[in-house]
Amino acid sequence: MNRKKSESLFEEAQRYIPGGVNSPVRAFKAVGGHPLFIQKAKGSRLWDVDGNEFIDYNASWGPLIFGHAHPQIVEAVKRAAENGTSFGAPTELEIEMAKKVIDCVPSIEGVRMVSSGTEATMSAIRLARGYTKRDKIVKFEGNFHGHGDSLLVKSGSGLMSLGIPDCPGVIEDLAKNTLTLPYNNGDAVVELFDKMGSEIACLIVEPIAGNMGVVPPKEGFLQTLRDVTRQHGALLIFDEVISGFRVGLGGAQKLYGITPDLTTLGKIIGGGLPVGAYGGKKEFMDHIAPVGSVYQAGTLSGNPLAMAAGLEMLNLLSAKGVYESLEAKSQRLCDGFRKNAEEAGVPAFFTRVGSMFSMFFTDEEVVDFETVSTCDLEFFKRYFNAMLEAGIYIACSQFEAGFMSAVHTEEEIEQTIEANRDALKTAKG
Numbered sequence: 283m284n285r286k287k288s289e290s291l292f293e294e295a296q297r298y299i300p301g302g303v304n305s306p307v308r309a310f311k312a313v314g315g316h317p318l319f320i321q322k323a324k325g326s327r328l329w330d331v332d333g334n335e336f337i338d339y340n341a342s343w344g345p346l347i348f349g350h351a352h353p354q355i356v357e358a359v360k361r362a363a364e365n366g367t368s369f370g371a372p373t374e375l376e377i378e379m380a381k382k383v384i385d386c387v388p389s390i391e392g393v394r395m396v397s398s399g400t401e402a403t404m405s406a407i408r409l410a411r412g413y414t415k416r417d418k419i420v421k422f423e424g425n426f427h428g429h430g431d432s433l434l435v436k437s438g439s440g441l442m443s444l445g446i447p448d449c450p451g452v453i454e455d456l457a458k459n460t461l462t463l464p465y466n467n468g469d470a471v472v473e474l475f476d477k478m479g480s481e482i483a484c485l486i487v488e489p490i491a492g493n494m495g496v497v498p499p500k501e502g503f504l505q506t507l508r509d510v511t512r513q514h515g516a517l518l519i520f521d522e523v524i525s526g527f528r529v530g531l532g533g534a535q536k537l538y539g540i541t542p543d544l545t546t547l548g549k550i551i552g553g554g555l556p557v558g559a560y561g562g563k564k565e566f567m568d569h570i571a572p573v574g575s576v577y578q579a580g581t582l583s584g585n586p587l588a589m590a591a592g593l594e595m596l597n598l599l600s601a602k603g604v605y606e607s608l609e610a611k612s613q614r615l616c617d618g619f620r621k622n623a624e625e626a627g628v629p630a631f632f633t634r635v636g637s638m639f640s641m642f643f644t645d646e647e648v649v650d651f652e653t654v655s656t657c658d659l660e661f662f663k664r665y666f667n668a669m670l671e672a673g674i675y676i677a678c679s680q681f682e683a684g685f686m687s688a689v690h691t692e693e694e695i696e697q698t699i700e701a702n703r704d705a706l707k708t709a710k711g
Contacts, residue, residue: 291319324350336675358553367585379592379596390562396557396580397585402559406486410566416482418482419486424497461474464652465494465497475516485519489535495640517543520540527599534635542562546559
């Protein structure tokens with residue numbers, strides 16, 4: 283596969299952009315070689331600048347449930363752009379988007395739009411601290427909630443891929459107020475809150491971990507979080523930037539029947555454009571300025587292009603049978619991968635919730651950061667490059683999720699299963 287133009291562009295990019303990329307995992311450091319520079323995409327396919335074609339299971343890291351350049355979403359953006367790209371003033375589209383989110387997500391009575399998932403989680407935590415008048419927060423090892431200072435303590439995803447245990451630049455006074463626990467360990471949560479519950483403003487969690495690969499919650503884990511936070515007067519924040527609208531219209535909270543106090547959203551509600559949101563009961567949301575005194579602002583919050591694309595995306599997702607089709611396609615793909623691994627004698631642990639899935643190269647059951655860390659990263663590196671050579675584009679890290687789209691065909695899924703079979707053999711050597 284010829285990648286000379288991508289290689290040349292990466293060399294040029296490194297002269298002007300730190301590491302040659304605007305988000306670290308894109309640099310391919312975890313898998314070797316240089317990143318592909320993408321020229322265009324349509325449906326389930328990507329084309330790089332060298333003309334190579336790929337079936338895409340990265341979906342821009344999750345949001346593109348209906349694939350790339352969906353005609354209805356593109357048309358919605360065009361119509362919005364004809365009226366202007368940004369106003370810094372209210373629009374009717376913002377109201378329509380807020381109503382749609384509130385209709386779909388059980389716990390949300392009011393929602394504030396921002397421009398990224400990082401902004402959403404930072405703002406939700408500030409709101410929780412302002413509401414409770416407490417400083418400490420609790421997060422879980424391997425859960426990634428954006429690159430806000432308070433949240434880069436024992437994060438997953440990009441930091442794991444690059445081998446960065448903790449991030450320099452996060453000052454000690456902030457870090458000491460971030461308490462970390464092992465994911466899926468309800469006993470550790472109870473023990474911590476029994477000791478420090480009166481000091482804790484909130485607990486933030488990915489209800490389905492998606493930033494150390496896909497790690498579903500154990501039975502009863504989320505209910506423990508709900509019970510303990512309520513008992514001690516702390517707010518429970520579900521970070522559904524990845525899982526929100528990916529596993530169902532109501533997100534993971536509807537899937538598991540747990541009602542958080544605050545929810546953060548992103549990715550899908552922008553239809554592929556930059557967006558984030560946080561919401562919850564009016565009791566909490568009315569503490570945000572200009573109604574309350576917890577300040578948060580942004581010139582591009584509620585941007586009309588993002589609102590138009592996101593609203594069209596949510597309307598498409600509301601159609602009958604969308605999630606049932608995603609479930610069937612995802613199961614077929616993962617069943618094929620599992621069979622291939624068994625036949626090849628490759629130790630692998632599989633996880634899937636709806637159209638989010640992971641294949642961990644380990645012989646251990648993956649339930650938390652510690653077990654995820656047992657994966658064979660050299661094997662993944664060889665596997666990734668073999669899949670890429672076969673025209674299958676997956677996330678360039680063992681610690682990122684895979685995503686099915688509504689536009690992947692049965693033929694593409696079968697082609698991917700065949701490529702997986704060959705890639706496992708190649709990686710095994």
